[in-house]
Amino acid sequence: MxxxxxxxxxxxxxxxxxxxxxxxxxxxxxxxxxxxxxxxxxxxxxxxxxxxxxDPGVIGPRLLERVRAAEHQERRRRWLRRSAQVVGLAAAAALFLMMVPRRGNGPVRQVPVTAASEAADLQLAELDGAAPAELQAVLAEFDEPEVPASALDGPDVEGLDVSQVERALRSWEES
Ligand SMILES: [Zn+2]
Structure with missing residues (x-):
């Protein structure tokens, strides 16, 4: 040997x-x-x-790094949730404004508050984990309704409103 x-x-x-x-x-x-x-x-x-x-000298820093990364993620998640809440409110506000007659000679129509707040709730659920740029895209969707304001005078105001929300959510899911 x-x-x-x-x-x-x-x-x-x-x-x-x-x-x-x-x-x-x-x-x-x-x-x-x-x-x-x-x-x-x-x-x-x-x-x-x-x-x-x-060796605590080797393990320690790595562990701290992970903890810090986790904290960063949590902060980011909280920020996004807050942003989503703001967007949810903005979406509700945008829907509210869309329901208000542009030319104020007719009687004020009833605003479908339920639809708007439901949309806001959906937005909250959908937007968690979203990037700010994507939030902007959703806001833009609500800022620029494809349906002319005159169409809102039709009898199916609520149906129209819901389809618009659904379209926004669909485009959101596809992005
Ligand atoms: Zn040897």
């Missing part, structure tokens, strides 16, 4: 603390690159198996 093989065979015992290198083995490890590399691996693997071998 060569010295390399002898060292290799003894590595697990030495790594686990059951044995110690002899002077000859130590000398060989100091001079043999192959054995030195193997010993590095075996001793590192043995260290991983012992909890006391965990």
């Amino acid at each position: 060569s010295m390399c093989e002898a060292c290799s065979d003894r590595m697990p015992a030495v790594a686990s603390g059951q044995s110690e290198w002899s002077v000859a083995e130590r000398d060989h490890l100091a001079g043999c690159r192959d054995c030195a590399a193997e010993w590095k691996l075996v001793s590192a693997a043995a260290a991983l198996g012992r909890s006391v071998a965990v």
